[in-house]
Amino acid sequence: MEHKEWMRPEDIERRSMEIIEQEMPAGNWTLGERAVVKRCIHTSADFDYASNLYFSPGAVERAIEILRTGAGIVTDTNMAAAGINKKVLGRLGGTIHCFMAAEDVAEEATRRGITRAVVSMERAAKLNGPVIFAIGNAPTALLRLDEMIRAGELVPSLVIAVPVGFVNVEESKERICTAGVPCIIARGRKGGSNIAAAICNALLYQTG
Amino acid sequence: MEHKEWMRPEDIERRSMEIIEQEMPAGNWTLGERAVVKRCIHTSADFDYASNLYFSPGAVERAIEILRTGAGIVTDTNMAAAGINKKVLGRLGGTIHCFMAAEDVAEEATRRGITRAVVSMERAAKLNGPVIFAIGNAPTALLRLDEMIRAGELVPSLVIAVPVGFVNVEESKERICTAGVPCIIARGRKGGSNIAAAICNALLYQTG
Numbered sequence: 001m002e003h004k005e006w007m008r009p010e011d012i013e014r015r016s017m018e019i020i021e022q023e024m025p026a027g028n029w030t031l032g033e034r035a036v037v038k039r040c041i042h043t044s045a046d047f048d049y050a051s052n053l054y055f056s057p058g059a060v061e062r063a064i065e066i067l068r069t070g071a072g073i074v075t076d077t078n079m080a081a082a083g084i085n086k087k088v089l090g091r092l093g094g095t096i097h098c099f100m101a102a103e104d105v106a107e108e109a110t111r112r113g114i115t116r117a118v119v120s121m122e123r124a125a126k127l128n129g130p131v132i133f134a135i136g137n138a139p140t141a142l143l144r145l146d147e148m149i150r151a152g153e154l155v156p157s158l159v160i161a162v163p164v165g166f167v168n169v170e171e172s173k174e175r176i177c178t179a180g181v182p183c184i185i186a187r188g189r190k191g192g193s194n195i196a197a198a199i200c201n202a203l204l205y206q207t208g
Numbered sequence: 209m210e211h212k213e214w215m216r217p218e219d220i221e222r223r224s225m226e227i228i229e230q231e232m233p234a235g236n237w238t239l240g241e242r243a244v245v246k247r248c249i250h251t252s253a254d255f256d257y258a259s260n261l262y263f264s265p266g267a268v269e270r271a272i273e274i275l276r277t278g279a280g281i282v283t284d285t286n287m288a289a290a291g292i293n294k295k296v297l298g299r300l301g302g303t304i305h306c307f308m309a310a311e312d313v314a315e316e317a318t319r320r321g322i323t324r325a326v327v328s329m330e331r332a333a334k335l336n337g338p339v340i341f342a343i344g345n346a347p348t349a350l351l352r353l354d355e356m357i358r359a360g361e362l363v364p365s366l367v368i369a370v371p372v373g374f375v376n377v378e379e380s381k382e383r384i385c386t387a388g389v390p391c392i393i394a395r396g397r398k399g400g401s402n403i404a405a406a407i408c409n410a411l412l413y414q415t416g
Contacts, residue, residue, distance in 0.1 A: 016374040045397035082290040166224040189253035
């Protein structure tokens with residue numbers, strides 16, 4: 001097959017990161033933050049992530065530390081959960097939790113007239129141990145997290161606030177910015193489950 | 209909760225599509241193609257998808273027809289599989305196939321010194337009935353599909369060729385363009401598993 005001569009996947013990733021490095025601005029990120037920015041660009045080919053990502057001071061470095069101790073990750077879509085490297089997370093002792101598809105979550109959401117994302121965050125708030133929230137889809141998930149954080153009911157190790165969208169999304173992300181917890185935010189409209197997973201993976205790959 | 213006053217998810221989607229419609233160019237897409245473009249922008253907030261998507265003539269309309277008859281969808285990542293609306297696909301009688309995580313696929317790939325994506329496409333080529341290939345990640349998957357198509361070993365109903373990336377990706381997508389099968393392609397570097405899933409969903413939502 002002709003394409004046997006093409007690069008191997010490992011080499012492709014290395015070369016891709018070199019290209020991204022060449023084309024992205026110098027920025028004033030820490031090394032850890034820079035790795036997150038690069039992986040977001042790698043997963044989207046969208047250099048806007050070199051300008052729209054906000055990191056609360058020390059958030060990346062603390063998240064890497066906490067992942068090393070086996071922190072769990074909560075997502076608001078099965079798609080983000082599918083994109084996170086479970087081999088690396090599992091090796092560290094961590095687990096992914098996504099409550100969105102649970103039948104009783106749907107029932108509770110219908111009964112209370114709220115979104116499944118809100119119910120999912122309430123379930124996640126009851127998990128034991130340190131937890132990173134990776135939210136790439138639902139603004140209501142962020143709003144509920146923000147409420148619980150401000151009420152002192154939840155102290156997340158990190159909130160990755162990167163829903164994509166055109167309505168309610170920017171406001172929901174900006175709220176997390178001022179909630180007083182470590183956060184990584186994609187300001188503006190952009191983001192998504194792929195970006196949430198990419199950020200988690202960028203953190204996981206720095207635990208080694 | 210204050211955010212009870214925020215829009216419901218259904219309303220958010222409707223309003224988002226209106227905003228996208230306002231901001232995107234008029235274009236000369238068919239109605240079906242336009243729905244695909246809009247959903248790609250909806251999932252990424254990236255209006256580049258208004259200029260980089262190529263549709264072979266009639267591909268969207270034929271894909272909608274074939275999905276109505278219960279066509280299957282093959283993906284090259286579990287993430288894309290997770291993002292496709294399985295409720296709608298299942299109602300039509302279709303199934304999603306992703307062979308990437310199968311243990312024997314990994315073994316065969318190692319033994320033959322090729323990627324798991326190539327082995328996965330070979331397995332998928334043996335599926336019965338009409339199949340849509342939704343490739344959002346691996347250029348080698350597209351290259352193998354291209355080889356099998358040109359060798360007359362495979363006649364896919366549609367190839368969605370939207371890997372994201374910086375190395376080998378553009379070439380792999382351009383090859384599918386001239387393979388003589390119905391295709392939807394994200395030209396250039398952009399794409400991804402989220403885009404592959406969004407395109408499948410845009411097709412599925414037009415079967416009703």
